[in-house]
Amino acid sequence: MQKRISLKDIADKVGVSTALVSYVLNNKKEGRIKKSVADRIKEVAVELNYRTNQIARSLKTNKTFTIGLVVADISNPFSSGLARIIEDEAEKKNYTVIFGSSDENVARSEKLIDTFITRQVDGLIIAPGENSASQILSLQQQHIPFVLVDRYFPDIKTNYVALDNYEASLSAIHHLVDQGYKRIGMISFNTSLFNIQERNRGYISALEKSGLHFNSDLLIEINIGDIKAGVENAIDSLLATSQPIDALLFATNAIATHGLKHIYKLNLKVPGELALVSFDKTDALDLFYAPLTYINQPLPEMGRLATKLLIDAIEGNEEITQLNLPAKLVVRASTVMDKDERFSR
């Protein structure tokens, strides 16, 4: 890689000091600099194809215009969708995004955050994994600006932008109840993650409010490490009883995707034999033969707000903002029976 052009190269060629070049290129001291000199400097800068060394500038200004983004897995549509919004939003304010996937793994998450701090990011947007509360607390102690997205810790006072997961589950289950389903199951994760806990709580609460009793056999919490097998076994067991479920809520898009593949294999009739609702919107849900009723997370708002909160915090706003955005239930074929199907029940 050939030597890059520095301020000094321009200064030498024009015959001025680097200070002057810096002032001109940054439009500082406007009016104080002779027009002819300023023009010449700009001209030479273009001619030599100069570009600022952002590293040097950052060292001096103590500002990198970089945001670190920690998601669970960038290849998950939820994460990548969010990443895209954040990218666009950050770009508007001249920030660049560094990203990393934690894989819901504490050690990875710690390493990522560490790397980002080492790189002097101005702030972080984090979808925190399980057991990472101490990492978040540590950020707080170091006064590093950050915003949590999707997940958060109710006991820690931090900026966050998340879904109102409790309400979201609640509305999904109420909808199923309204449609006449009586044995409603849920496949979720075995985790302490607050957003998932809230989804589970919403499910339980909705059943009780509806006068259907909550049967813990119908809420299966699978292991986050092996979704495919977990989902398949869960579905099998939910169906292999004398009173199989007639409706099912998937707690995440990953659970839904594997679940749908399995249900397709089992040749179950949706919604006749089994109604389905999922969290998140993905193309996969659209293409199932009975397009799924789903809980739509307002991804664009989440991304936008998270980025905005972060940049505000970076710029010195000390206020803490906690947002639980409302989800919207989008009703489609997977939960709505034809009239004749309905009569036959």
Added chain:
Amino acid sequence: MQKRISLKDIADKVGVSTALVSYVLNNKKEGRIKKSVADRIKEVAVELNYRTNQIARSLKTNKTFTIGLVVADISNPFSSGLARIIEDEAEKKNYTVIFGSSDENVARSEKLIDTFITRQVDGLIIAPGENSASQILSLQQQHIPFVLVDRYFPDIKTNYVALDNYEASLSAIHHLVDQGYKRIGMISFNTSLFNIQERNRGYISALEKSGLHFNSDLLIEINIGDIKAGVENAIDSLLATSQPIDALLFATNAIATHGLKHIYKLNLKVPGELALVSFDKTDALDLFYAPLTYINQPLPEMGRLATKLLIDAIEGNEEITQLNLPAKLVVRASTVMDKDERFSR
């Protein structure tokens, strides 16, 4: 944000020079430094929770351990899948990834590359968009290490890792011909992008080799800017003739996703009335009622090899490596008729 701990803070506390601290923490001059002093320095470093200021180090060493990744759109599963592999591969070598989406837009792409250079990335992995050849040439002139993925310019001698798109199309069409389909259409992009051109060329070539004449009405090149409407119109027009198509190849996963939604709406029977093949593997293709036959791009290899080539180049390897990886056709329900369907044709 409170003042961070620097080498100087450690040096002051221990009562030595910053140089010595640097040597110790970087394990330089091993054996030359008194064990007791070294231990004390390490101890204080931990105690103060010191972490290297990577910005300062980068300025001095002229190395950022950062890779810039330019994809078309990080929210596309192809891009995010690739990003994930690259992330993992880069991490193994202690590199961090900055990313950006070009949206197939020359100006955006230029801005991204510029930003990344300004930030002194050690190298770039780029899925170049249309008309960005000049940007690539410029990188070459500046001797900035880079590797192209997915797309490349046949006239420019650069490192790249791509699919053998011609062969991929060829095998897909041959498969359709073998299955007895005779009027095979393709929906592709109206673009000069080489990978797409190759896919189109493979389609045409396969038809001719098979003795089916190529009818340019059956290869519809839609505008990359408005995929949804383009695909819907294309499908409508391919079907609205006296001799409608009996099979269809989608040139990308985005085309396929929109195509499948439309075909579902039209209530077409796949593969009975229309057989389908798509490029790329996505969950959406799995969940269509007739899971799609698809051309599987070896994403992990692409990502791994691209990262490896880039890091080799960063480390000084001047050799140019150009890889066209073979695709694998995965045959599923969307192109294979039941016996009775076959007889009825």
Added chain:
DNA sequence: TAATTTTGTTTAATCGATTAAACAAATCAG
């Protein structure tokens, strides 16, 4: 014991940009 080598550490320059402060020259006010 003097010269040499080894050990252990510091000094100081450097990376490239920013910016307060200093300075010289030109212009102005009285």
Added chain:
DNA sequence: CTGATTTGTTTAATCGATTAAACAAAATTA
């Protein structure tokens, strides 16, 4: 015509780390 301002530019310190070179003290060799 002189002192004060304004204009235009330079000097030099700084950000935090790295590292060649210098240096002092201790150990070894002759």
